Amino acid sequence: EAGVAQSPRYKIIEKRQSVAFWCNPISGHATLYWYQQILGQGPKLLIQFQNNGVVDDSQLPKDRFSAERLKGVDSTLKIQPAKLEDSAVYLCASSLTFWGSGENIQYFGAGTRLSVL
């Protein structure tokens, strides 16, 4: 079974530029998550999708971050414009069902390391 795919692996941009990350979850997984992991910290949830609807985006800085999951499969996360403090690893995860079912396990991709100069 293929895992969660993310691209690119690395991205270097200058502040005020825009950037987009792509995620393809495990086939059949209804729920998709984007996390931000700043160096030296644990991952922090940015947004959670159930199929193509947003379940939780309370931690997403909506003035510069946006995300979509068209057709309930692939997802993109965009930052525009980027700031220095956005330098981090962006992890995508997927799970079979909605988290509230209790038995859910999240499977993670390898992430995209973003450096904002």
Place this chain on the structure above:
Amino acid sequence: AQTVTQSQPEMSVQEAETVTLSCTYDTSESDYYLFWYKQPPSRQMILVIRQEAYKQQNATENRFSVNFQKAAKSFSLKISDSQLGDAAMYFCASAGANNLFFGTGTRLTVIP
């Protein structure tokens, strides 16, 4: 709200020895799960072990086991017969009705 605290930024262990990583948590949820994830340099978070809070029996997965003390809100990970491949960042996480909350991680070094 949920918080997870890992008080050991770094730990080391001799190959074939046993090491215990500490984790404490706080949650207002009555039903929740606890996890240990491993993050090697490849960055992919890999689930090591999971504990359901309503189960008193400690979870085990081969060389990995937990000591779950619900009253003390403690959830430590024991790695037996440590191997070089166990070297990684280890994150403790809790989950209630919605999403995962992670600690700051413990970097484990395995000494040959």
